[in-house]
Amino acid sequence: MKLFRSTAAALALTTGLLALPAHAEVAQQNTSGDPLYTANAPGAFSMLGDLLIARPLLIGATAIGAVAFVVSLPFTALGGNVKEAGQSLVADPAREAFARCLGCTSSVKNEY
Known part of the structure; x- marks a missing residue:
């Protein structure tokens, strides 16, 4: 059971870290109009x-x-x-x- 938890945690952490650049790109878009x-x-x-x-x-x-x-x-x-x-x-x-x-x-x- 311990192996399953550590594998699931590592998978969740890796998925979260891979999604950060996409989230940062969305947050950096400009709406000022200039x-x-x-x-x-x-x-x-x-x-x-x-x-x-x-x-x-x-x-x-x-x-x-x-x-x-x-x-x-x-x-x-x-x-x-x-x-x-x-x-x-x-x-x-x-x-x-x-x-x-x-x-x-x-x-x-x-x-x-």
């Missing part, structure tokens, strides 16, 4: 990493880019590419830091 968020469908670990690591680094990159933009402003004004320098040094990192959904890989919206 096509960018639906396309990326970030998980909890990617959201946590984005919040604790990527966002502070992007905010720092925005601040450093703003300082670099101000320092390079006389040279970019002479070259006539102030808009491009501001876009790449300040606006792009700021958009990725503040306008991107949590856990998404890019804030660029793809046309579907």
